[in-house]
Amino acid sequence: MQIIPSFNFASIPNIIFGPGKIAELYHIIPRFGNNILFVTGTRSIKNSGKWDNIISEIEERGFNFWNVSVNHEPSPQLIDEVATKFRNKNIDLVVGIGGGSVTDAGKAISAMLPKNDSIKNYLEGIGSKLHDGQKIPYIAIPTTSGTGSEATKNAVISEIGPNGFKKSLRHDKLVPDYAIIDPEFMLSCPPTITAACGMDAFTQLLEAYVSSKANAMTDSLAYSGMQHIKDAIIPACSTSALDINVRTNMAYGSLMSGITLANAGLGIVHGLASPIGGYFNIPHGIVCGTLLAQSTKQNIHKLEELGSQGKNFLQKYAKVGALLYNEESINEKDIMKQCSKLITILEKWTGDLKIPRLGTYGLSENDIDKIIEGTALKNNPVVLKKSEIKHIVLSRL
Amino acid sequence: MQIIPSFNFASIPNIIFGPGKIAELYHIIPRFGNNILFVTGTRSIKNSGKWDNIISEIEERGFNFWNVSVNHEPSPQLIDEVATKFRNKNIDLVVGIGGGSVTDAGKAISAMLPKNDSIKNYLEGIGSKLHDGQKIPYIAIPTTSGTGSEATKNAVISEIGPNGFKKSLRHDKLVPDYAIIDPEFMLSCPPTITAACGMDAFTQLLEAYVSSKANAMTDSLAYSGMQHIKDAIIPACSTSALDINVRTNMAYGSLMSGITLANAGLGIVHGLASPIGGYFNIPHGIVCGTLLAQSTKQNIHKLEELGSQGKNFLQKYAKVGALLYNEESINEKDIMKQCSKLITILEKWTGDLKIPRLGTYGLSENDIDKIIEGTALKNNPVVLKKSEIKHIVLSRL
Numbered sequence: 091m092q093i094i095p096s097f098n099f100a101s102i103p104n105i106i107f108g109p110g111k112i113a114e115l116y117h118i119i120p121r122f123g124n125n126i127l128f129v130t131g132t133r134s135i136k137n138s139g140k141w142d143n144i145i146s147e148i149e150e151r152g153f154n155f156w157n158v159s160v161n162h163e164p165s166p167q168l169i170d171e172v173a174t175k176f177r178n179k180n181i182d183l184v185v186g187i188g189g190g191s192v193t194d195a196g197k198a199i200s201a202m203l204p205k206n207d208s209i210k211n212y213l214e215g216i217g218s219k220l221h222d223g224q225k226i227p228y229i230a231i232p233t234t235s236g237t238g239s240e241a242t243k244n245a246v247i248s249e250i251g252p253n254g255f256k257k258s259l260r261h262d263k264l265v266p267d268y269a270i271i272d273p274e275f276m277l278s279c280p281p282t283i284t285a286a287c288g289m290d291a292f293t294q295l296l297e298a299y300v301s302s303k304a305n306a307m308t309d310s311l312a313y314s315g316m317q318h319i320k321d322a323i324i325p326a327c328s329t330s331a332l333d334i335n336v337r338t339n340m341a342y343g344s345l346m347s348g349i350t351l352a353n354a355g356l357g358i359v360h361g362l363a364s365p366i367g368g369y370f371n372i373p374h375g376i377v378c379g380t381l382l383a384q385s386t387k388q389n390i391h392k393l394e395e396l397g398s399q400g401k402n403f404l405q406k407y408a409k410v411g412a413l414l415y416n417e418e419s420i421n422e423k424d425i426m427k428q429c430s431k432l433i434t435i436l437e438k439w440t441g442d443l444k445i446p447r448l449g450t451y452g453l454s455e456n457d458i459d460k461i462i463e464g465t466a467l468k469n470n471p472v473v474l475k476k477s478e479i480k481h482i483v484l485s486r487l
Numbered sequence: 488m489q490i491i492p493s494f495n496f497a498s499i500p501n502i503i504f505g506p507g508k509i510a511e512l513y514h515i516i517p518r519f520g521n522n523i524l525f526v527t528g529t530r531s532i533k534n535s536g537k538w539d540n541i542i543s544e545i546e547e548r549g550f551n552f553w554n555v556s557v558n559h560e561p562s563p564q565l566i567d568e569v570a571t572k573f574r575n576k577n578i579d580l581v582v583g584i585g586g587g588s589v590t591d592a593g594k595a596i597s598a599m600l601p602k603n604d605s606i607k608n609y610l611e612g613i614g615s616k617l618h619d620g621q622k623i624p625y626i627a628i629p630t631t632s633g634t635g636s637e638a639t640k641n642a643v644i645s646e647i648g649p650n651g652f653k654k655s656l657r658h659d660k661l662v663p664d665y666a667i668i669d670p671e672f673m674l675s676c677p678p679t680i681t682a683a684c685g686m687d688a689f690t691q692l693l694e695a696y697v698s699s700k701a702n703a704m705t706d707s708l709a710y711s712g713m714q715h716i717k718d719a720i721i722p723a724c725s726t727s728a729l730d731i732n733v734r735t736n737m738a739y740g741s742l743m744s745g746i747t748l749a750n751a752g753l754g755i756v757h758g759l760a761s762p763i764g765g766y767f768n769i770p771h772g773i774v775c776g777t778l779l780a781q782s783t784k785q786n787i788h789k790l791e792e793l794g795s796q797g798k799n800f801l802q803k804y805a806k807v808g809a810l811l812y813n814e815e816s817i818n819e820k821d822i823m824k825q826c827s828k829l830i831t832i833l834e835k836w837t838g839d840l841k842i843p844r845l846g847t848y849g850l851s852e853n854d855i856d857k858i859i860e861g862t863a864l865k866n867n868p869v870v871l872k873k874s875e876i877k878h879i880v881l882s883r884l
Contacts (some may be wrong), residue, residue: 091736092735094504094735097502098502101498173635307502318491
C-alpha cells in the first residue's frame with residue numbers, strides 16, 4: 091500500500107472550460123456588480139476580433155467598463171499606476187484576458203485596488219509586508235496555453251535590468267474567483283508563442299510531478315496534464331494550429347500545470363528562470379523550454395548517483411518517459427532506459443519547436459555566476475551543487 | 488489525440504490533509520472570528536477523547552463556542568431548530584466534526600443561519616426558492632471515510648417515513664471553506680461503519696468515473712481515489728483498523744470521491760439510494776454497498792448490448808477492473824474479461840465486508856414499485872429500463 095504524505099491543497103477557481111465558453115462571462119458578471127475593469131494585452135485579442143465581440147456584449151447589457159492594456163511582463167510601476175488610477179472608481183470586478191503577463195497583471199491589480207500602498211512592499215523577497223488576501227473579485231481568461239496563471243495564487247512581477255528581479259505577490263485568496271478557459275481564444279496564438287508557452291506548461295507539469303512537495307492529488311492532475319499535452323504540443327505549433335481539439339488539449343494541460351504548480355511547487359528550471367528573467371528580456375517560456383531537457387538530464391543523473399534514495403523520483407521520471415512513448419506500464423528493470431527516453435523526447439521537442447538558446451538573447455558565460463547566486467532550488471527532487479547548475483546553463487548558452 | 492468535452496469544475500475547499508492536522512484548526516479559527524458553533528455527532532468523537540482535546544485547546548485560546556449534537560441523518564426540523572436558536576448569536580464560524588450526517592448538518596446550518604426561513608423552502612424537488620450561497624464560513628472535519636461531504640457543495644437532508652425523502656440543499660458556494668482531513672479521527676471508527684462508508688466512497692468514485700458527465704479532471708482524481716482505496720478497504724475493516732496508513736489511504740479516497748461526485752455526478756446506485764433512504768432507515772453506505780456490484784453488472788451488460796456506443800464506458804470499467812487486479816494496462820481484446828473481473832471483486836468485497844441485504848431492514852418486494860417511481864438515473868453511463876432497475880433491487884433483497 092502506498093504511503094500518503096500529509097499535504098495542503100489550496101482552493102481552485104471555479105473552472106469553466108471549453109470552446110465557446112466565453113459566453114458564460116456575461117452571466118457571471120452580475121453576481122459581482124456593474125463596474126468592470128478589463129486588463130488585456132495589446133495585440134492578439136484585439137487583432138482576433140474577439141475583443142470587439144466582448145465589448146459589444148458588455149455594452150448591450152449596460153455594464154460600465156474600463157480597459158487597461160499591458161504589453162509586457164508587469165512591473166511594480168505598472169501595477170501601482172493602474173491601482174492608483176482606479177482605486178476610487180468602485181470597481182466591482184477585474185477581468186484579465188490575455189497571456190500569463192496579462193492574467194498576472196489583472197490578479198495583482200485586483201489585489202492592490204483595496205490597498206493604498208505600492209505592490210513592492212508586498213512582493214516576496216522584496217517588501218516586508220504580508221498581503222492579507224483581500225481583493226476585488228477577479229476572473230482570469232487565458233489566451234495562451236502556458237503559465238497556468240488562471241489557477242494559481244501568485245502573480246509574477248518583474249523589474250528588468252542590472253538590479254532586476256522576478257518576484258511574486260502571493261496569497262491563497264488570490265486564486266481567481268473564476269477561470270474561463272476558452273480554447274477558441276488560443277487559435278490565433280502564433281507558433282513561436284504557442285511553443286514557448288507549451289514548453290512552460292510541460293515544464294510546470296513535470297517539475298510539479300517530481301517535486302519534493304508533490305502529493306497524490308497533484309500527481310494525478312500533473313500526469314493527466316502531461317497525457318493531454320504530449321500529442322498536442324508539436325501539432326499546435328505547426329500543422330494543426332487551427333484545430334480546436336489540439337488547442338483544447340493544450341489548454342487543459344496548461345490549466346493542470348497551474349493547479350499543480352500552485353500546490354506542489356516547482357524545480358530547478360523555474361529556480362533558474364527567476365534570475366534569468368530578471369536580468370534579461372527573455373520570454374519566460376523560452377527560458378523554461380530551453381533549460382528543460384538539460385535540467386531533467388542533470389536531475390536524473392544526480393538521482394541515479396543517490397542510489398535507493400533517488401529511486402522514487404527516478405520511477406516517476408520513467409513513468410513520464412513511458413507515457414510520452416505510449417507505453418502504459420513501466421518495468422522495474424527498465425527504469426533508466428525509460429528515463430533516457432524522456433530526455434531524448436524533451437530534446438527532440440526543444441529542437442522541433444526551435445526553442446532558441448540563451449545566447450540568442452545576449453546571455454554569456456560572464457553572466458552565469460550572478461545568475462547562479464540568485465537561483466533557488468525550489469522543490470527540485472534532488473539537491474544540485476552550484477557547479478551542476480552552472481553546467482545546465484552553460485550547455486544552453 | 489483525446490477529445491476533451493467541455494466541463495465546469497467547482498471550487499474545492501482549502502484542503503489540509505494528514506495525521507495530526509487537526510492542530511491547524513486553532514490557527515485558522517482567528518481568520519473568521521471568535522464565536523464558533525461546533526456541530527458534532529453524539530458518539531465516536533466524544534468517546535475517542537478527541538473532543539476533550541479540542542475543547543481544551545479552544546478554551547485555552549479564549550474562543551467562545553457552542554455545541555450541538557446530531558445523532559442521525561439531519562432532518563429539516565433539526566436544521567431549522569438549530570438555525571433559529573443560533574441566528575442571533577453572531578456566530579462567525581461553523582465547524583462540523585463527524586460522519587457524513589454531521590458534516591452535512593453543519594453545512595446546512597451554516598447556510599441557513601443567515602436566512603430567516605425554513606430549509607424546506609430551499610431543498611431541491613421540495614421547496615421553490617433558490618439558495619443564494621450566502622452562509623457563515625464553514626469548516627468540515629470528517630471522522631469517517633465515506634460521504635466525501637467535506638468537499639461537496641450539497642447537504643443531504645432526510646425525512647424518513649411513508650412520505651419520506653432525501654433531498655439536497657445545493658449551491659457552489661456551500662463547498663466548505665476548509666476541509667481538515669485528519670485520519671487519526673478515523674482510527675476509532677468501528678468495522679461496520681468503516682465498511683459501509685468505504686463502499687459508499689468507492690461507489691461514488693466508480694459512478695463519477697463512468698458518469699456521462701465525467702471529464703478529464705474528474706477522471707484523473709477518481710482513478711487516483713480508487714487506486715488508494717483498493718488495497719485499504721478490507722484491512723481498514725479488519726486486521727489493520729488501527730494502522731494510520733490504511734486509514735490515510737481510505738481518507739484520501741473518500742476526499743477524492745467528494746470532489747469527483749460534486750463535479751461529475753453519480754449513477755444508478757445513488758439514484759436508488761435516494762428513495763430507499765427516504766422510505767427506510769437504512770444507513771446510506773449500506774444501500775450503496777449492497778447495490779454496487781449488481782448495478783455495475785447491469786450497467787456493463789447494457790453497455791455491451793449497445794455495441795460501439797457503449798465502448799468508451801466499457802473501457803473505463805475494464806480499466807478499473809485492471810486496476811483492482813494490479814494490472815497496469817488493458818488489452819483491447821480483454822475488455823469484457825476485465826469488466827467481469829471488476830464485478831467479481833466488487834461481489835467479493837460485498838461478501839468480505841458482510842454488507843447486509845436490503846431485506847434485513849424490512850424492505851420487501853411490495854416496496855419496489857414505489858422505490859422505482861422515485862428513482863432517478865442521474866448521470867448513469869447508460870439508460871436502464873424500469874424492469875432492469877427493478878432487477879437490481881430484487882437481486883439484493
